[in-house]
Amino acid sequence: MNLLDGKKLSNEIKDEIAGEVARMKEKGEKVPHLAAVIVGEDGASLTYVGSKVRACERIGFESTLKKLPESTTEQELLAVVRELNADPAIDGYIVQLPLPDHIDEQKILMAVDPDKDVDGFHPANFGKMAMELESFISATPYGIIEMLRRNGIETSGKHAVVIGRSHIVGRPISILLSQKGPAGNATVTLAHSRTKNLAHLTRQADIVVSALGVPNFLKADMVKEGVVVIDVGITRVPDASRERGYYLCGDVDFKAVSKKASWITPVPGGVGPMTIAMLLKNTLLARQRHRG
Numbered sequence: 001m002n003l004l005d006g007k008k009l010s011n012e013i014k015d016e017i018a019g020e021v022a023r024m025k026e027k028g029e030k031v032p033h034l035a036a037v038i039v040g041e042d043g044a045s046l047t048y049v050g051s052k053v054r055a056c057e058r059i060g061f062e063s064t065l066k067k068l069p070e071s072t073t074e075q076e077l078l079a080v081v082r083e084l085n086a087d088p089a090i091d092g093y094i095v096q097l098p099l100p101d102h103i104d105e106q107k108i109l110m111a112v113d114p115d116k117d118v119d120g121f122h123p124a125n126f127g128k129m130a131m132e133l134e135s136f137i138s139a140t141p142y143g144i145i146e147m148l149r150r151n152g153i154e155t156s157g158k159h160a161v162v163i164g165r166s167h168i169v170g171r172p173i174s175i176l177l178s179q180k181g182p183a184g185n186a187t188v189t190l191a192h193s194r195t196k197n198l199a200h201l202t203r204q205a206d207i208v209v210s211a212l213g214v215p216n217f218l219k220a221d222m223v224k225e226g227v228v229v230i231d232v233g234i235t236r237v238p239d240a241s242r243e244r245g246y247y248l249c250g251d252v253d254f255k256a257v258s259k260k261a262s263w264i265t266p267v268p269g270g271v272g273p274m275t276i277a278m279l280l281k282n283t284l285l286a287r288q289r290h291r292g
């Protein structure tokens with residue numbers, strides 16, 4: 001079994017971006033500026049935006065964090081989005097998901113300027129991605145593609161089964177794997193909550209991407225020998241005996257599945273850190289585009 005080490009690879013990508021930022025500074029150019037908006041106090045979301053801001057500091061980006069209270073109304077959040085759209089200092093920004101229930105997520109994402117949409121969630125970017133046009137590709141699927149590509153894992157002609165049809169991960173990764181580009185040309189099955197006899201499908205898969213959010217869902221008897229397993233699920237499982245009061249658990253029964261897999265991502269340290277690295281890459285791209 002080979003480990004797909006997302007932490008190591010994300011550090012390599014961040015070093016590459018830091019090198020580019022250093023070159024920009026030498027030339028007296030403006031460095032990329034990422035803003036993040038978070039509404040409420042969800043613990044995991046606070047961790048993720050904290051990681052994004054720290055990563056910016058590490059590689060020399062400017063960053064702005066807008067922390068809004070849980071009580072923020074949809075109209076107030078829309079006003080912040082419009083402000084960021086209009087601010088020439090900001091190259092790209094993200095609105096951390098999930099949003100509180102009283103805010104319509106789609107309405108907010110639709111209001112983000114597609115040119116600053118470094119999350120790639122706006123329909124203009126999603127549509128361009130699906131049509132193989134230049135766009136911002138959502139950070140998690142982009143990170144998975146980069147992991148496969150940089151580790152030389154063959155996807156062409158392989159059968160990939162993606163579990164989960166979310167707009168953030170399942171649907172875009174199913175499109176990217178089937179495209180002609182790098183880590184593409186796979187034959188893709190997109191499975192979801194209404195899929196019948198899922199194990200029958202996953203047992204045929206050369207590549208399984210699980211983005212379900214159900215701890216230890218994918219068992220060893222659901223995959224074949226030599227399978228490549230990408231675990232996108234990161235669930236905080238309460239555990240009073242731990243210092244943090246929880247532990248992180250992926251969708252994959254790692255101990256058992258890793259015995260059959262040729263390649264597998266761990267949780268933590270797999271897809272998660274790649275998400276941060278690819279967001280930074282998108283922000284660098286946004287700066288380069290704005291520079292013209």
Ligand SMILES: Nc1nc2c(c(=O)[nH]1)N[C@@H](CN(C=O)c1ccc(C(=O)N[C@@H](CCC(=O)O)C(=O)O)cc1)CN2
Nearest residue numbers: 047048094095096097098119139268269270272273275
């Ligand atoms: N606006 C967005 N919201 C969300 C996105 C996104 O891409 N844009 N994706 C996820 C959360 N996410 C990024 O925001 C994210 C998830 C996980 C990690 C990560 O590094 N995980 C670590 C463990 C960290 C911990 O909890 O201690 C790991 O897997 O090793 C980074 C970013 C939903 N929302």
